[in-house]
Amino acid sequence: MSNRTLFLTNELYKYMISSSVREPDVLNQLRRETAHDPMSAMQISPEQGQFMALLIKLLKATKAIEIGVYTGYSSLCIALALPPNGKLIACDVNEDWTSIARRYWGKAGVSEKIDLHLAPGIETLDHLILNGGANSYDFIFIDADKKNYDSYYERAINLLRPGGIIVIDNVFWLGKVTNHKIIDEDTNAIQYLNKKLHNDQRIDLSMLPIGDGLTLAMKR
Numbered sequence: 001m002s003n004r005t006l007f008l009t010n011e012l013y014k015y016m017i018s019s020s021v022r023e024p025d026v027l028n029q030l031r032r033e034t035a036h037d038p039m040s041a042m043q044i045s046p047e048q049g050q051f052m053a054l055l056i057k058l059l060k061a062t063k064a065i066e067i068g069v070y071t072g073y074s075s076l077c078i079a080l081a082l083p084p085n086g087k088l089i090a091c092d093v094n095e096d097w098t099s100i101a102r103r104y105w106g107k108a109g110v111s112e113k114i115d116l117h118l119a120p121g122i123e124t125l126d127h128l129i130l131n132g133g134a135n136s137y138d139f140i141f142i143d144a145d146k147k148n149y150d151s152y153y154e155r156a157i158n159l160l161r162p163g164g165i166i167v168i169d170n171v172f173w174l175g176k177v178t179n180h181k182i183i184d185e186d187t188n189a190i191q192y193l194n195k196k197l198h199n200d201q202r203i204d205l206s207m208l209p210i211g212d213g214l215t216l217a218m219k220r
Contacts, residue, residue: 072101
């Protein structure tokens with residue numbers, strides 16, 4: 001027994017994956033193709049994708065937003081978990097990466113559920129707010145440029161319905177968040193947001209040791 005989160009050894013991690021992760025073939029194929037990309041570390045882990053899919057089903061979500069698509073693994077997890085009438089607004093700026101995403105969305109038969117916006121995420125979120133989207137989304141995933149995390153979060157809070165959940169990735173930032181001697185824009189942005197969320201009375205909060213750290217913020 002333990003009264004704190006345990007560090008996962010390689011053996012325990014392999015056991016967790018083999019005993020709990022049910023990764024569809026299309027997701028496995030996408031993950032393996034992305035592994036050849038020099039930036040493949042940006043892709044979420046299969047256990048994280050499965051966890052987010054479970055959250056979507058628990059929420060009975062029909063409207064979701066993803067900020068940061070990369071090659072589409074997380075958006076595919078979200079879209080597969082959404083009901084037939086569900087819709088995901090996917091925000092990214094990179095046409096090359098999202099062309100891979102589009103291909104796999106097609107393979108999985110979920111293209112009609114996903115509305116890809118190739119524009120800066122802040123612009124897309126502002127457009128949704130201006131067009132009556134406030135307090136209407138069930139689930140929002142933030143996994144894009146870290147310097148804009150707070151700007152994404154504030155817009156996400158506006159767009160989220162009460163009881164909806166924002167999921168924020170990379171809140172451990174490879175452990176850099178514990179080193180306050182580090183002065184770089186991305187690390188400082190995550191440190192700032194983590195502290196802000198801890199004191200934010202608009203949400204209920206949980207930070208989980210999944211992947212590179214995952215924060216769940218439920219709007220009150």
